[in-house]
Amino acid sequence: MAKILIIDDDTSFGLMIEGFLKRKGFDTVFVSSFNNALHSVRKTKFDLVLTDYRLDSGTGLDLIPVIKKHHQKTPVVLITAYSDIRVAVSAIKLGAFEYITKPVNPDELLHVINRGIEKTNKVSDTPKPPVARSNYIKGISRFAEQVDQQVELIATTDLSVLVLGESGVGKEFVAQRIHELSNRSAMPFVAVDCGALHTDIAGSELFGHRKGSFTGAMDDKEGHFEAVKDGTIFLDEIGNLSYDVQVKLLRAIQERKGRRMGSNEEYAINCRIIAATNEDLRSSSLSGKFREDLYHRLNEFSINILPLRERKEDIPLYSKRFLQLATREFKKEHIFLSSEVEDIFFSYEWPGNLRELRNVIRRAVLLAKGDTITLAELPPEIQMPSKIPQAPVQLRDVKEKSEKDTIIEILEQNKYNKAKTARILGIDRKTLYNKIYKYGIDA
Ligand SMILES: Nc1ncnc2c1ncn2[C@@H]1O[C@H](COP(=O)(O)OP(=O)(O)OP(=O)(O)O)[C@@H](O)[C@H]1O
Numbered sequence: 001m002a003k004i005l006i007i008d009d010d011t012s013f014g015l016m017i018e019g020f021l022k023r024k025g026f027d028t029v030f031v032s033s034f035n036n037a038l039h040s041v042r043k044t045k046f047d048l049v050l051t052d053y054r055l056d057s058g059t060g061l062d063l064i065p066v067i068k069k070h071h072q073k074t075p076v077v078l079i080t081a082y083s084d085i086r087v088a089v090s091a092i093k094l095g096a097f098e099y100i101t102k103p104v105n106p107d108e109l110l111h112v113i114n115r116g117i118e119k120t121n122k123v124s125d126t127p128k129p130p131v132a133r134s135n136y137i138k139g140i141s142r143f144a145e146q147v148d149q150q151v152e153l154i155a156t157t158d159l160s161v162l163v164l165g166e167s168g169v170g171k172e173f174v175a176q177r178i179h180e181l182s183n184r185s186a187m188p189f190v191a192v193d194c195g196a197l198h199t200d201i202a203g204s205e206l207f208g209h210r211k212g213s214f215t216g217a218m219d220d221k222e223g224h225f226e227a228v229k230d231g232t233i234f235l236d237e238i239g240n241l242s243y244d245v246q247v248k249l250l251r252a253i254q255e256r257k258g259r260r261m262g263s264n265e266e267y268a269i270n271c272r273i274i275a276a277t278n279e280d281l282r283s284s285s286l287s288g289k290f291r292e293d294l295y296h297r298l299n300e301f302s303i304n305i306l307p308l309r310e311r312k313e314d315i316p317l318y319s320k321r322f323l324q325l326a327t328r329e330f331k332k333e334h335i336f337l338s339s340e341v342e343d344i345f346f347s348y349e350w351p352g353n354l355r356e357l358r359n360v361i362r363r364a365v366l367l368a369k370g371d372t373i374t375l376a377e378l379p380p381e382i383q384m385p386s387k388i389p390q391a392p393v394q395l396r397d398v399k400e401k402s403e404k405d406t407i408i409e410i411l412e413q414n415k416y417n418k419a420k421t422a423r424i425l426g427i428d429r430k431t432l433y434n435k436i437y438k439y440g441i442d443a
Pocket residue numbers: 092093135136137138165166167168169170171172173174236276278354355356358
């Protein structure tokens with residue numbers, strides 16, 4: 001029976017969730033304070049932790065690193081209020097398995113919990129095989145095509161690649177794609193979440209340890225650099241590695257050799273390295289937070305993935321494909337997006353990028369009663385984006401305003417001839433139509 005820790009300072013809500021999960025056959029523990037939560041996760045290994053974001057003397061986000069330090073593979077699910085979508089994104093960056101927004105839908109909660117537990121059961125010490133090729137969906141925007149060309153070009157080489165982009169844009173998917181197209185594809189692809197690697201255990205996780213080399217080292221353990229063999233190691237959230245671990249990593253890359261903690265024997269490192277970050281690693285390296293020499297080692301080639309809001313042409317395609325995947329997953333038949341939903345998808349900013357789009361569609365398919373997804377199946381932050389407190393990103397607003405004004409001006413000068421306007425602006429007609437739509441230009 002899977003054991004779940006539920007953390008919520010709203011006791012009645014927490015007990016309600018506990019009652020629900022007990023009825024579904026889970027073994028549950030409920031705590032209502034941050035300190036009790038800390039105590040429980042240090043003492044007990046749970047199959048899943050479900051935590052609210054706002055707790056009495058801390059937040060669910062503060063708990064994630066502690067849980068990951070003690071039980072790295074335990075999935076954490078964060079419950080957030082709809083206005084906390086950026087919190088949800090941070091949770092994923094810190095290694096949370098998933099987030100769900102309030103009001104909590106019981107079917108959705110159960111589905112997420114089952115997925116989390118299933119994933120942990122599948123995780124073993126053997127590296128996971130790469131995701132099947134068919135899972136990678138190619139975008140259609142000019143930008144997405146460029147990324148695919150770069151991926152195909154770089155795949156055949158042994159260069160280290162640094163993949164840059166916001167959380168959820170698909171950096172890991174790109175890394176897997178490079179691996180699958182490379183001549184290492186029959187070898188393992190090992191993804192390491194550096195953001196969830198606590199400094200104390202990072203060396204042992206990456207390079208392994210010998211039994212007895214530190215308190216708690218009960219057995220010999222193979223590190224990721226050994227497990228990956230001649231395959232590809234994907235170092236996600238590389239900017240989060242502590243300075244000490246950066247030094248170890250640099251030495252291993254330079255010498256192409258690794259050594260388990262507590263051992264004198266070295267092993268060869270022959271894998272390809274792909275790293276990813278959503279930070280400005282260049283600035284971190286200039287400011288000394290990230291070692292510059294390591295930065296250059298990792299950045300033999302870089303691929304920058306744009307956020308979804310800057311390549312809106314891709315939204316309809318991904319929506320359609322995610323809809324097909326979710327329909328199959330939940331064994332439903334032919335579900336469509338209503339035109340209001342399509343419009344809202346197009347205008348929404350998608351701070352969580354493709355991950356958020358995929359989650360929103362899965363949730364909507366799960367909740368859909370008929371064959372059409374309507375606004376009612378969307379989470380509140382998407383139904384009412386204006387209610388979300390926006391970060392004061394004024395520069396983008398200025399840019400968009402001037403882009404809109406320029407388009408109107410050229411359209412007027414050319415009597416609303418769109419082909420001519422697009423040519424003058426140096427964009428294709430589809431992009432012009434998208435922008436006309438986006439800015440609500442009456443053309
Ligand atoms: N090219 C793609 N094809 C299909 N699905 C994708 C693609 N890219 C991203 N996704 C979807 O978005 C989710 C997030 O992708 P991924 O984990 O690669 O993002 P990421 O940029 O590495 O995120 P993070 O920085 O938070 O680790 C995936 O689980 C998948 O559902």
